[in-house]
Amino acid sequence: MNKRYSALRHFREGLRGHSGWGKAWRSPALKSTYDVIIIGGGGHGLATAYYLARNHCISRVAILEKGWLGGGNTGRNTTAIRSNYYYPESAALYDMSLRLYEGLSRELNYNVMFSPRGMMVLAHSEAEMEIAARTVNAMQINGTDAELFGAEDVRKRAPILNFDRDARFPIHGAIWQGRAGTGRHDAVAWGYARAADALGVDIIQNCEVTDVIREGGRAVGVNTNLGEVRADRIGATVAGHSSVLAGIAGFDLPIHSYALQAFVSEPLKPVMDTVAFSPAYGTYFSQSDKGGLVFGGALDRVPSYGQRGNMPVQELVVSGLAEMAPVLAKVKLLRHWAGIVDVTPDSSPIIGPSGVDGLYLNCGWGTGGFKAIPAGGTLFAHLLATGSHHEVSRPFDLDRFRTGRLIDEGAASGIAH
Amino acid sequence: MQLFPCPFCGLRDEREFQFAGEVGKTRPNTSEPVSDADWDTYLNTQRNEKGAAREIWCHLPCQEYFVMERDTVSMDVFGAIALRKDPS
Amino acid sequence: MTGSRVGSGGLIDRTKPLSFCFDGGAYSGFSGDTLASALLANGVRVMGRSFKYHRPRGVWGAWFDDPNAIFNIRLAGDEFPNCQATTTHLVDGMKARAVNAWPTARADLKGGLDYFHRWLGAGFYYKTFMWPDWRLFEPAIRRMAGLGHLDRNTVAGYVSDQLHDTCDVLVIGGGAAGLTAARACAEAGQEVVLIDDHPELGGGLYRRGLAIEGEAPEEWVASQQKAIRQAGGRVLTSTTGFGVFDHNLVGLAEHRGFSSAPRLHRMRAGRIVMATGALDRPITFANNDRPGIMSVEAATEYLGRYGVLVGRNIALVSNNSFSKPAAERLRAAGAEVTECDATRGPIRALGGKRPSCVEIGGQRYACDTILASGGLTPVVHLWRHAGGKLDWRDDLAAFVPGNPGKSMIAIGAANGSFDLEDALAEARNSARSGSVSERRGNYRITPLWPKPGSKGRQWIDFQHDVTLKDIEQAARENFVSVEHLKRYTTLGMASDQGKTSNMAGLAAMAAIQGKSIPETGTTTFRPPFVPVPLELYRGHNRGQMRNPLKRLPLEAVHRAAGAAMGEYGGWLRPGWYGDKSEEEAIRAESKMARDAAGIFDSSPLGKIEVMGPDAEAFVNFIYYNTIKTLKPGSIRYGFMLTERGIVYDDGVVSRLGPDRFVISCSSSHVDGVNALLEAWRQDGNDPDRLFVHDTTANWATITVSGPKAREMVGELGTGLDFSPESFPHMTFREAAFQGAPARIARVSFTGDASYEVAVPAAKAETLWETLIAAGGKRGAGPIGLEALSVLRAEKGYLIVGKDTDGETMPHDLGFGIPRLKKQTEFVGDRSLHGEVAKLETRRQFVGLAVTKPSGPLPVGAHVVDIREGRTVSIGIVTSSYDSACLGEPIALALIERGQARVGEYVKILHLGETRVAQVASPCFLDPAGERLNA
Known part of the structure; x- marks a missing residue:
């Protein structure tokens, strides 16, 4: 059994070679039946399991992970956490998530290093300032903290940015969300895994689902490389490969898969204390606690499942950073990588029944799944436990594509997810 | 940077191309009633193949649309044919 | 002082001494030295501190594999962070400082952190700092972390040069195997490029120090290089292959001097021959991180390439057969070398900042330097970038390239062929595909x-x-x-x-x-192979060259007229003219346009021609509005929708003839509309009966708008009758202007009678001057985009994307009839009858009136309502101006059920402040259209 983490216990363990910490999670054998099976051991799957056990007292839960837990987009993203959304539906979802992040380290007894250092979305013209004002007002009405920054406010928070008035995209101001920030992505996965495991959830790694077992039109279990397993309800949290799972279960989704690249520079002493995003340059960045600049930008142009970097986007994103903050041009890029993301027509997620009885979906997070992990888990657990939507997840049901009630943040605010 | 074969211009840089959709999507005849579900399928649903895929692409400089077959995992390109000659 | 320069040998130029500083001390080296080799030659051991415990560190490696000696380097006023001492070539005057150490690497004040190591182990931060809040600890931890400090200066002229290139065969690595392979391929008639990241070719030959094929290393290398060049091959030195990407694209970074940005080569290779060699790996033993412990390979490399003997009294700890020749080489250079079998028992290094002895299996060997070799590891990074798998070889205790890559092979040490003869045999074979002859495999290793x-x-x-x-x-x-x-x-x-x-x-x-x-398992290797500056990727994709603006044919004329140029929808256009403040200029120009006339450059307006027997049906399908009833010579306003029913563009369609239309879409949408038209044209239409051609760039368009407009266009000498009876609103005429074709459309974006005169771009200046002259005597003159924006808002004309958003459908804009009546199919039709399209709460396009004292409403403000005690947004202010002509502020908005609210007062919320405005018709000026049709 894993010990509770605290500074005092850490001190004591230090004296005896850290031999007393138990496993952060068990490696249990797969049982033949569970109340709930969750396919996919990323952040959303792990959080869902945790909240099923914690909020709904359902702990006969298995998470089936094809590889290693947290190995998909949870472990590949650029760790921004924010709720600067335009529509009330999105704001409710992402602000729920942000609020949960605010207390997550203590909730999970695991330091996820949530760092509310603030995030700015830069506006580069007076026209963009008008759109920024529209978004700030919407955020304030939605109950999210937001300020409209002028150029001087931006300079105070992020002096390394390019304040040249003759820049191709000069800085006029920004949308500022002070509660936004970053977190340690792996720690979120590990913290949920450890806490879920402690509540009795079975995390089965290296377990690949090969088939969804359907009886009488209802999904009743799955076949895996480790054998058959059955459950009352099955939840899929397999972002990037949602269409593949849907294909196994016999339906299609409104999703395209794209590679999204991320980058980290060599570590520097602190130069950037906040998160900045420039839609015009197509790049955003922050500095990790270790000192590396963590940055990213646009999706690849070509739909794919190729979990690899691609030069056209590298050139676009990296040059975008060098333009946003020219002093960074001489800093060296250390590593870049890619994850596969689900892209829906409105770039908003899908949470809800799949259309196959007994099978539920949590997918379509596009480029922004990490920040939504606590809310995604809470809402999906609610759905799996009760069979019906939480009011916050209702608008994100698959049925919105039929009714046309899309939640297209990009179209509303001119700011992509 | 991938190289895609435009049937008219030959192998060109991927930045010259625009993905235009999966092969086989036909616009419902809207002069007759179309159900919400059919319209949703037409607008939104994707096969999103992992592996071999047949897709419509546009080569932006010449503006010709064509069918390309490729592998969405390995990035291998198997071939391309002009749209108007495609039997499907 | 243990390291020293030997009397001769190495590739350095001993005639060119260079001086430099490290951590405040002055040193000298030679041209060809790296900072690391020069420091070693000066007897410096401690070159850095570790990231966490601030343990003193010397160099482990001699090239890209050294993790320890990382410097911030100043040269001629420019500072570069995090330079690897082992790969940075010495330049006279360099001032280097070890990162993450203060005041020096040797006497780092934070060295005491090592005493707390038992609390700073793996993941300690996940278990602590939760109470009371991570934020309290984070700033201090951030300051402790990080390597180099970044100064706030950019480096002048630091611009990456970027090239595209191709070859049949790219050989990566210019050691014995790479040189031989490149020569074999080139002599077989293949177009070869050979790259190596050192300034000199030869790879490991210098550390080996023995003759090859009967020649001394430098001579052999020179003759191979000559043969490659004679066979048409190219050689790039100081060039690193940093990544292999899709379809055999290899990113190459060519080093061009310390203060210069590297050059990027995007090399498309038919085949890649990976001859990247192998690395000596560390042995894991107690205190194996001490300064003075380095790899066997590095020691011989320092000797062979730089003429530096790293120690006098060396204990060479190894588990493999390749250490013996290294020991002999070091002995020949004057060192005492004790060869120690690393597999004999537990190993421990003793001593502080310099080793005093190494203990193996209880036996101690006194020494001043410990060289360690735990075996060779092939450098397979690029193989992994390309998606290749790795195979484990027990006999080598190493991973080697596995399943053959599609168009990539590995040869030599990179392929596990550590023996030179084997490597050369593989290399000679590499011109052909096929299996490699049997290996001799002299390499012996006892896994450790x-x-x-x-x-x-x-x-x-x-x-x-x-x-x-x-x-x-x-x-x-x-x-x-x-x-x-x-x-x-x-x-x-x-x-x-x-x-x-x-x-x-x-x-x-x-x-x-x-x-x-x-x-x-193994971890995936990610590009770049070695860190590369961000600038490498930027090159000329910088400044105004990034997403460059489109320029008007008349830009110089506008500037001469005092235009304030600005970006409007991707074009650089006049915002206003003259020396007045922006606000005053806009007021004056908009008033002038209403009182006399305004002349403006509308060249960016789209002019996409649709031609052919199927053109009428096609345009009718593309547009929301019915176009097929449009008569030749007439113009109709309409919307293009997306298939989701959302308004994508508004514009006018002119019918030139039965089979010919001109689509005049908004300036910022020309490329998009053209693409959309082509997409639909090729989807189910017969492309031989329908043609779409964007002629926007062919024409320059000058628009004259206002009460005096008719008189002014009358002076163009076109011979046309401009009377409203023969040339009414929403018609156009083809004519000639000074011998060139002219198209004149009577269509208005201001609410006043307006004439858009389009002529070939070459005639633009003449047309402009003629109209300016005609206007001058009537009190009319040029107006910019800002005044135009006010004029159109006064009339309630919308700008798609500004006054509409990603939800707006045509019936929200007061154009509901085609939705209900149009008989034929059109783009987006079905979506206009979906659930969301039928909502009664849709946001509709309206005007907002405010009383003058309170001033114009802020754009971006929300229209709000209180529902169930909560403030909710029911709309947005999309445009707002202080109208000089109307003498009061006006605004346009999208408001829930707006059209039914006309006359109601609504609350406007902006950044926490609330105001009141009255919902109105969006048309504030001349609702009857008398001015328009005058």
Whole structure:
């Protein structure tokens, strides 16, 4: 059994070679039946399991992970956490998530290093300032903290940015969300895994689902490389490969898969204390606690499942950073990588029944799944436990594509997810 | 940077191309009633193949649309044919 | 002082001494030295501090595999952070400082942190700092972390040069195997490019120091290079292949001097021959991180390439057969070398900042330098970038390239052929595909991996201070997957990206779990192979060249007229004219346009021609509005929708003839509309009966608008009758202007009678001058986009994308009839009858009136309502101006059920402040259209 983490216990363990910490999670054998099976051991799957056990007292839960837990987009993203959304539906979802992040380290007894250092979305013209004002007002009405920054406010928070008035995209101001920030992505996965495991959830790694077992039109279990397993309800949290799972279960989704690249520079002493995003340059960045600049930008142009970097986007994103903050041009890029993301027509997620009885979906997070992990888990657990939507997840049901009630943040605010 | 074969211009840089959709999507005849579900399928649903895929692409400089077959995992390109000659 | 320069040898130029500083001390070296070799030659051992414990560190490697000596370097006023001492060539006047150490690497004040190491092990931060809040600890931890400090200066002229290139065969690595392969391929008639990251070709030949094919290394290298060039091959030195990407694209970074940005080559290779060699890996033993412990390969490299003997009294600790020649080489250079079998028992280094002896299996060997070799690891990074798999070879105790890549082969040491004869045989074969002759395989190794449970602090990742105990702790906590191990301990994530640490970490985890190494796995190597500056990717994609603006044919004329140019929808256009303040200029121009006339450059307006027998049906399908009833010579306003029913563009369609239309879409949408038209044209239409052609760039368009407009266009000498009876609103005429074709459309974006006169771009200036002259005598003149924007808003004309958003459908804009009445199919039709399209709460386009004292409403403000005690947004202010003509502020808005609210007062919320406005018709000026049709 894993010990509770605290500074005092850490001190004591230090004296005896850290031999007393138990496993952060068990490696249990797969049982033949569970109340709930969750396919996919990323952040959303792990959080869902945790909240099923914690909020709904359902702990006969298995998470089936094809590889290693947290190995998909949870472990590949650029760790921004924010709720600067335009529509009330999105704001409710992402602000729920942000609020949960605010207390997550203590909730999970695991330091996820949530760092509310603030995030700015830069506006580069007076026209963009008008759109920024529209978004700030919407955020304030939605109950999210937001300020409209002028150029001087931006300079105070992020002096390394390019304040040249003759820049191709000069800085006029920004949308500022002070509660936004970053977190340690792996720690979120590990913290949920450890806490879920402690509540009795079975995390089965290296377990690949090969088939969804359907009886009488209802999904009743799955076949895996480790054998058959059955459950009352099955939840899929397999972002990037949602269409593949849907294909196994016999339906299609409104999703395209794209590679999204991320980058980290060599570590520097602190130069950037906040998160900045420039839609015009197509790049955003922050500095990790270790000192590396963590940055990213646009999706690849070509739909794919190729979990690899691609030069056209590298050139676009990296040059975008060098333009946003020219002093960074001489800093060296250390590593870049890619994850596969689900892209829906409105770039908003899908949470809800799949259309196959007994099978539920949590997918379509596009480029922004990490920040939504606590809310995604809470809402999906609610759905799996009760069979019906939480009011916050209702608008994100698959049925919105039929009714046309899309939640297209990009179209509303001119700011992509 | 991938190289895609435009049937008219030959192998060109991927930045010259625009993905235009999966092969086989036909616009419902809207002069007759179309159900919400059919319209949703037409607008939104994707096969999103992992592996071999047949897709419509546009080569932006010449503006010709064509069918390309490729592998969405390995990035291998198997071939391309002009749209108007495609039997499907 | 242990390291020293030997009397002769090496590739350095002893006639060119260079001086430099390190950590405040003055030193000298030679041209050809790296900072590391020069410091070693000066007897400097401590060149850095580790990331976490601030342990003193010397160099482990001699090239890209060194994780320890990282410097900030100043040269001629420019400072570069995080330069690897082992790969940075010495330049006279360099001032280097070890990063993450103060005041010097030798006497770092934070060295005391090492005493607390037991509390700073793997993942300590995940278990602590939660109470009361991480934020209280984070700033201090951030300051402790990080390597180099970044100054706030950009480097003048630091611009990457970028090239595209192709070749039949790219040989990566110019050692014996690479040179031989390049020569074989070139002589077989293939177009070859050979690259090597050193300034000199030859790879490991200099450290080997023996003749090859009967020639001394330098001579042999020169003759190979000559043969390659004679056969048409190209050679790029100081060039690193940093990544292999899709379809055999290899990113090459060509070093061009210390203060210059590297040059990027995007090399498309038919085939890649990977001859990247192998690295000597560390042995995991107690205190193996001490300064004075380095790889056997590095010691011989310092000797062979730089003429530096790294120690006088050397203990050479090895588990493989390749150390013997190295020992002999070092002895020949004057060192005393004790060869120690690393597999004899537990190893421990003794001594502080310099070793005093090494203890193996209880036996001590006195020394001033310890050289270690735990075996060779092929450099397979690029193979992994290309998606190639790795195979484990027990006889080599190493991973080698596995399943053959599609168009990539590995040869020489990179392929596990450590023996020179084998490597050369493979290389000669590389011009042909096919199997390689049998290996002789003289390399012998007794595997030696970290031993869990053994005593002392044993470093796995030098820079990141990951020790064997950290790996053991991670395993106890069940972080056993290689990726978990890496992330939990930060193993392999230092600036060398695991080049020195991955194998030991993997082997340690394998041993802990009782599994074999290949069962345990390997981590993926990510590009770039070595860190490269961000500038490499930027080049000329900078400044105004990034997403460059479109320019008007008349830009110079506008500037001469005092235009304030600005970006409007991707074009650089006049915002206003003259020296007045922006606000005054806009008022004056808009008033002038209403009183007399305004002349403006509307050249960016789209002019896309649609032609052919099927053109009428096609345009009718594309547009929301019915177009097929449009008569030749007439113009109709309409919307283009997306298939989701959302308004994508508004514009006018002119019918030139039965089979010919001109689509005049908004300036910023020309490319998009053209693409959309082509997409539909090729989807189900017969492309031989329908043609779409964008002629926007062919024409320059000058628009005259206002009460005097008719008189002014009358002076163009077109011979046309401009009377409203013969040339009414929404018609156009083709004519001639000074011998050139002219198209004149009577269509208005201001609410006043307006004429858009389009002529070939070459005639633009004449047309402009003629109209300016005609206007001058009537009190009319040029107006910019800002005044135009006010004029159109006064009339309630919308701008798609500004006054509409991603939800707006045509019936929200007061154009509901085609939705209900149009008989034929059109783009987006079905979506206009979906659930969301039928909502009564849709946001509709309206005007907002405010009283003058309160001033114009802020754009971006929301229209709000209180529902169930909560403030909710029911709309947005999309445009707002202080109208000079109307003498009061006006605004346009999208408001829920707006059209039914006309006359109601609504609350406007902006940044916490509330105002009141009255919902109105969007048309504030001349609702009857008298001015328009005048």
